Amino acid sequence: MKILFVGDDWLGSNARSLAEGFRRLGHEVIMVDSTPATLPPRLSPSWLYAKSHEQRAPWTVEHVHTRIERAAAELRPDLVFAFKSVHLDQRRLLDIPARLHVHYSPDDVANPVNTTSDYLTHESEWDLVVTTKRHNVPELLERGAKEALFVRSAYDPAWHHPCARRTTRQYLVGFIGACRPDRRDGMVSLARAYGAQLLVAGPGWRRVRQLRTTRAEVAGAVYGQDFSMTVASVTANLVLLNSDNRDTHTCRTFEVPAAGGLFVGERTDEHAELLEDGSEAFLFSSRDELDEILERASLYPDQVAKIAEAGFRRIIDGGHSYADRAGEILHALDR
Known part of the structure; x- marks a missing residue:
């Protein structure tokens, strides 16, 4: 054709x-x-x-x-x-x-x-x-x-695949995506709680004054293979949805696990269909639940690495x- x-x-x-x-x-x-x-x-x-x-x-x-x-x-x-x-x-x-x-x-x-x-x-x-x-x-x-x-x-296999880290620094939690009104307060709260353990990358975040008063690493947008390189430096990669789109999944739903990252995303029916909570990804419905996931990621890095690998296989083999x-x-x- x-x-x-x-x-x-x-x-x-x-x-x-x-x-x-x-x-x-x-x-x-x-x-x-x-x-x-x-x-x-x-x-x-x-x-x-x-x-x-x-x-x-x-x-x-x-x-x-x-x-x-x-x-x-x-x-x-x-x-x-x-x-x-x-x-x-x-x-x-x-x-x-x-x-x-x-x-x-x-x-x-x-x-x-x-x-x-x-x-x-x-x-x-x-x-x-x-x-x-x-x-x-x-x-x-x-x-x-x-x-x-x-x-x-x-996901695009040309860009979204496991990559070697480009830095010795490993963040506990990170989010790659645009700054939006429905994400700003939550990200500022995470930055105050996790400080230097948090990476936020994407358009608009550097203009958020409250983030600049924390120790969180704030970076600009990353595209193509740079996205996967950034995922490699984060233990728990947040997958946040766009309320204006009434999202129940997003591009990051596939891109994060395809890049080898641990998927930590908002709980929706579609996310639960695509990845098994607790064995291929972690889903959360509240901040308390997210904090528990991050504590587990901090205490048991080898265990969550196996979960990330299982999520990678599920997405790569899933069409x-x-x-x-x-x-x-x-x-x-x-x-």
């Missing part, structure tokens, strides 16, 4: 990983980077326009569409696959000659920040809308989507790579 894949193509992007997943299955894939429109550089004219107009700058959108249409003319795709392309011109995407047009959203499509009026106007014209949120499927169908498919998030997800999507299209 010839696939024209439209998505953000920066290092560590899930879109890049999924495009590579289709390629690993043997399909011809051309990827067109939508980053100039979707994530314009901070303080650039495109960024300032987006902030003041609540839509992406028309000149960057036009630039991306020109590249898409040139690629389509040469490739003559069987499938146009749009990865969270809500900020592009939906009519132009759907008018690209192809047998199938698929839109994929990694975020909650019921949250207005993850859609646009243009996308919602044309949502029913996509042959398939793919979501990583199980609860979105009935919502999409009720909204008029032709067909909706739930697939879980995934959770982006190539596996690409296969699920293509199977749904063949039905």
Whole structure:
């Protein structure tokens, strides 16, 4: 199959990983980077326009569409696959000659920040809308989507795999992910309790003043293989969910164990389905429960290392790579 894949193509992007997943299955894939429109550089004219107009700058959108249409003319795709392309011109995407047009959203499509009026106007014209949120499927169908498919998030074996440590320092507990309002207070509380034993890495954390008054290590974002290198320096890797997405699992659900890290995550039905609590991961529903897990990790490092190894095997052997997800999507299209 010839696939024209439209998505953000920066290092560590899930879109890049999924495009590579289709390629690993043997399909011809051309990827067109939508980053100039979707994530314009901070303080650039495109960024300032987006902030003041609540839509992406028309000149960057036009630039991306020109590249898409040139690629389509040469490739003559069987499938146009749009990865969270809500900020592009939906009519132009759907008018690209192809047998199938698929839109994929990694975020909650019921949250207005993850859609646009243009996308919602044309949502029913996509042959398939793919979501990583199980609860979105009935919502999409009720909204008029032709067909909706739930697939879980995934890991990329090119980036998410056990790595040698790059530092002699080993943190008891760590979190790799963006700073969000629903995470800030809890992370500050952990920093005050665990101090230098805590690593927090991700966009926005360095701007949290309360963290700077603790001994916790606060770092910027890590992507690609750097993510796995960071996991290697942490005994208990926290997997926190995004309440705005109504998450019951997340990319980190797969990335942390695939990188060889001990999964310590919020208790949900999906997490319990994917990893067995106590033997392949640790799940918690309260701060007290988390503190007990961290005490166990501190006292019995060899025991929790065996649990991390079991979690690694469960995810690696469980069909959770982006190539596996690409296969699920293509199977749904063949039905």
